[in-house]
Amino acid sequence: MLTIALDAITTAALLFIISSGLLIVFGVMKIINFAHAAFVTVGAYAALVGARLALPWVLILPLAFATGAACGALTETTIVRRLYRRPLDAILATWGLGTVIGQVITLIFGREVQFVQAPITGTAYFLGIDYSAYRIAMIAAAIIVAVVFTGLLNGTRLGLSTRAVIMNEMLAQGLGVDSARVRLVTFVIGSGLAALSGALITPLSSVDPNMGLPWLISAFMLVMVSGGSLLTLAVSSLVLGGLQVVVSTFVNPILGGLTIAICAAVVLRIRPEGFARA
Amino acid sequence: MPEARQFGQTGAASIDFSAGLRITVLALLVVGSIVLAPLLLDTYTTNILIRAFFVAIAAITVDIVWGYCGTLTFGQSAFFGIGVYALAIIFTEYGFGSWQALLGIATAIIAAATVAALTGWLSFYPGSTPLYASIVSLVVPIVLVQILYSGGTFTGSSSGLVGFESFDLEVENWFRLAGLSLAAVATIALIIMRSDTGRLLKALRDNDERCTYLGVDTSRYRIIVLVLTAIVASLAGFGYAAFGGVAAPENASFTFGTRLIIMVALGGRGTIVGAIVGALGIEVASAYLSRSLPYI
Numbered sequence: 001m002l003t004i005a006l007d008a009i010t011t012a013a014l015l016f017i018i019s020s021g022l023l024i025v026f027g028v029m030k031i032i033n034f035a036h037a038a039f040v041t042v043g044a045y046a047a048l049v050g051a052r053l054a055l056p057w058v059l060i061l062p063l064a065f066a067t068g069a070a071c072g073a074l075t076e077t078t079i080v081r082r083l084y085r086r087p088l089d090a091i092l093a094t095w096g097l098g099t100v101i102g103q104v105i106t107l108i109f110g111r112e113v114q115f116v117q118a119p120i121t122g123t124a125y126f127l128g129i130d131y132s133a134y135r136i137a138m139i140a141a142a143i144i145v146a147v148v149f150t151g152l153l154n155g156t157r158l159g160l161s162t163r164a165v166i167m168n169e170m171l172a173q174g175l176g177v178d179s180a181r182v183r184l185v186t187f188v189i190g191s192g193l194a195a196l197s198g199a200l201i202t203p204l205s206s207v208d209p210n211m212g213l214p215w216l217i218s219a220f221m222l223v224m225v226s227g228g229s230l231l232t233l234a235v236s237s238l239v240l241g242g243l244q245v246v247v248s249t250f251v252n253p254i255l256g257g258l259t260i261a262i263c264a265a266v267v268l269r270i271r272p273e274g275f276a277r278a
Numbered sequence: 279m280p281e282a283r284q285f286g287q288t289g290a291a292s293i294d295f296s297a298g299l300r301i302t303v304l305a306l307l308v309v310g311s312i313v314l315a316p317l318l319l320d321t322y323t324t325n326i327l328i329r330a331f332f333v334a335i336a337a338i339t340v341d342i343v344w345g346y347c348g349t350l351t352f353g354q355s356a357f358f359g360i361g362v363y364a365l366a367i368i369f370t371e372y373g374f375g376s377w378q379a380l381l382g383i384a385t386a387i388i389a390a391a392t393v394a395a396l397t398g399w400l401s402f403y404p405g406s407t408p409l410y411a412s413i414v415s416l417v418v419p420i421v422l423v424q425i426l427y428s429g430g431t432f433t434g435s436s437s438g439l440v441g442f443e444s445f446d447l448e449v450e451n452w453f454r455l456a457g458l459s460l461a462a463v464a465t466i467a468l469i470i471m472r473s474d475t476g477r478l479l480k481a482l483r484d485n486d487e488r489c490t491y492l493g494v495d496t497s498r499y500r501i502i503v504l505v506l507t508a509i510v511a512s513l514a515g516f517g518y519a520a521f522g523g524v525a526a527p528e529n530a531s532f533t534f535g536t537r538l539i540i541m542v543a544l545g546g547r548g549t550i551v552g553a554i555v556g557a558l559g560i561e562v563a564s565a566y567l568s569r570s571l572p573y574i
Contacts (some may be wrong), residue, residue, distance in 0.1 A: 032409060088350045091412055092539065099536070217420055220413045254428040261417045265400045272405045 002129050004249055010135040012241035013142035014201060015260075016234055019219040019226075020145055021193030027166045027228045028186040031087045032220060035075060035094040036194050037212030038101035039068045043195025044116075044211055045105055047202045051116045061199055068195020069188045071101075076187040081180070106209045116202040134203055141200055145193070149230060152189075162186060166228070214257065218244075221264035225274035232275045239275070240264060305465075312457035316450035323562075324453050328521055330561035331456035333538075335463050335514035337557035338550055339507035340538045345547030346471060347503055348483030349401075349408055352535035353415035356422045357394060357508040359530020361386040361515025366439040366525030367432065374443035386512040393418070394508030398501030404490075406497075419532040426527045438526035445520050452521050459517065460554065463510060467550045479503065480548075 018040065025033050033039075043064040050060035075097060083090035153159040164172035165182045173179050198212065205211060222240065226233035240260045248256025268274055316324050336358045343351045364386035372378045397418050401411035426433045433439070447455070470476055481489050482496055489496050519525050528534060537560070545556025 030409075032413065088348075088408055088412065091350060091409065092543070095536065096540075217417055221417070224410055224413065252428070254424050258421050258424055261421065265414055265417065268406075268410070269400050269403060272403065 003131065004245060006129075006131050006135070007249070008242035008245040009238070010138050011245050012234075012237040013138045014197070014204075015215075015218060015222060015241045016142045016237040017138070017145050017200060018194070018197040018215050019222045019233055019237065020149060020230065021190040021197065022219050023223045023226065023228065023230065023233050024149070024186055024193075025190035026223050028162060029080070029084070029183055031080070031084075031090045031094075032223070033080075033094050033187075033190065034091050034216075035098040035101065036190075036219065037216035038098035039071055039191045039194035040198035040201075040212035040215060041105060041209060042071055042101065043068050043198025044202045044207045045109060045198075046195060047199035048109075048114060048116055048207050050199075061196060064199035065192040065196045068198070069192035071195070072188045072191025073184070075191070076184050080187060081183075084183075102209050109209070111209065113206040113208045115206055138200065146230060146234065153230075158182070158185060218260040221261050225264045225267055227274045236264075236275045305461075308461050309458065312461060313454055315457070316453040321449060324449055326562055326565045327558070328449070328452050328456045329518060330558045331453075331460045332514045332518040332521070333541075333561050334460050334554045334557035335517075336511045337538050337541045337545075337553040338463055338467055339511045339514075341542045341547055341550060341553035342467060342471070342479075342507050343503060344539070345542060345549070345553070346476065346479045346483060347500060348486075349415070349500065350412045350539070351415040352412070352532050352539065353397060353418040354507065354511045354538055355532065355535035356419040356530050357390045357511040358515035358518070358534070359419070359422060359426075359527075360390045360393065360508075361512035361517075362519040362525045362529040363426065363433065363439075364389060364512070365444075365516050365519040366434075366442060369442040369444060370439055374445075379445070383513070383516060386516045387509050390508040390512035391505050393422075394505040395501065398497075398504040402497040402500040402504075404497060411500075416532055416535075419530055419535050422530050423527050423532075426530060434525065436527060438524060438528075440524050442523065444523050456517060456521070459514075463514075464550050464554060471550065 021039075022033060022036050025031070025036075046064040046067040047060050050063050055063065075094070079093050079097060080090060083093055153163060161172065161177045161179075161182050162185075164175070164177055165179050169179055201215075218240075222233060222236050225240070226236045240263055243263060244256050244259040247259045264274075315327075319327070336354055339357075340351060340354045343349050343354065365382045368378055368382040368385060372381075397414060401414040427435055429435060471479070478489075478494065478499065481494075482499060486496050515529065518529070538557075541556035541560050542553045543556070544560065545554065546552030
């Protein structure tokens with residue numbers, strides 16, 4: 001029982017880390033970055049390269065973040081910026097970009113599945129049971145992401161501008177906020193976070209060119225359900241992630257993988273604002 | 279669309295006659311070339327074109343949902359896949375025969391319509407965004423493929439279903455059947471899109487909010503369009519599987535859904551002819567390219 005509870009919380013932590021980057025981009029730009037999965041994969045391969053070079057994990061994580069951020073900066077300036085007024089075309093363009101990145105990764109690293117050794121191995125004795133230490137570390141990682149994020153949004157000048165753009169972009173522009181810069185920075189941070197989460201999940205799953213995709217749908221639905229706030233994202237990750245673990249354990253894993261998407265769609269249909277202001 | 283305008287704006291009293299003549303000549307040309315073409319083409323090209331015709335029908339449905347109604351959909355491949363699997367499962371379970379074929383068609387239509395109605399109910403409601411509808415449309419094929427993977431021998435899992443007995447037609451007649459089906463679907467689609475219904479659909483695309491103000495139940499129309507296009511797409515899938523004799527999870531995957539979008543985008547969305555050109559072009563080109571450059 002406790003194992004399932006821990007599974008649920010750690011799965012929620014992973015989902016939260018992956019979705020947070022998507023959420024901030026959605027909040028500011030009102031578009032969903034369909035290349036998010038590709039950036040997750042890029043981060044995973046950055047971790048793979050880092051691990052091959054025998055870099056310590058303290059360096060691998062920033063490396064992954066920087067790689068993702070660089071990809072994000074390039075994408076924003078070349079593609080996304082031109083499509084702000086056409087959100088559906090932006091979806092299509094980022095989706096296409098995602099496919100291209102996947103193919104490029106396949107060309108460089110090959111199709112085969114690869115593995116990365118976890119930095120923290122073995123089990124930890126936790127509340128009376130032995131549990132994977134790395135998964136517990138994920139809870140800490142999710143909390144760090146949440147705290148840093150909240151700190152950035154509420155404690156800095158840039159965060160203030162970002163919140164202004166999220167609330168009312170026109171008005172913010174009128175008051176002299178450089179919203180193009182806010183968009184660029186948000187997109188870069190979002191992509192960096194995607195890559196970071198990719199690096200974090202590598203020790204738990206294998207690395208292959210399409211590894212980001214299974215997470216993407218869950219992340220999309222979580223972002224839609226949470227309606228743009230970090231707190232509700234955490235709540236929905238816990239509720240739906242927990243449900244996913246329960247279904248995977250007691251019913252069957254394939255259905256478990258679909259739980260989040262289906263539940264979120266039904267929730268949104270019945271209650272269009274999702275978990276927001278619940 | 280520019281084409282549609284030409285027809286509409288000729289304006290004078292004589293248009294009925296000259297436009298009617300032009301359309302008759304065009305129709306005769308199309309039907310004639312479809313009937314005669316297999317005599318001139320080699321077997322390989324004919325085979326590719328037959329598949330491409332069925333894919334083009336699916337592309338037309340994407341064009342209607344996306345180009346005319348303004349919902350970017352990755353999900354039409356799911357309905358195509360439903361048609362493919364309806365045929366494959368029934369022919370594998372019960373063998374080949376006329377009642378099995380009818381049962382297959384009925385299953386394809388009912389299953390596709392049910393899934394489409396459910397998808398529509400989930401994606402279109404007052405306050406839903408086009409973005410959200412797109413995401414739901416991406417979820418549908420992914421869910422379907424997962425179900426196919428977990429179906430064991432019933433759905434053939436990841437290797438799909440092969441080796442079932444199917445319609446015994448000559449390749450030339452398959453070509454005519456597929457080509458004429460495509461021409462028929464295209465004609466019906468063109469007629470509907472130029473009618474008042476078509477204008478309404480374009481209005482949904484251009485300004486959903488305003489349509490609501492004018493008293494149009496936009497969600498209902500979108501759901502109806504989705505159900506109808508889903509049925510057409512599933513029948514296309516049915517034909518595709520009947521010709522190919524193979525059902526693979528790829529037929530239902532979002533990758534195929536994306537391919538359909540690319541075809542429509544390349545050919546020109548909002549124009550039925552564009553969807554056909556895009557689909558035939560990409561199908562034929564990729565068949566020949568993958569022969570010489572198999573890994574791209």
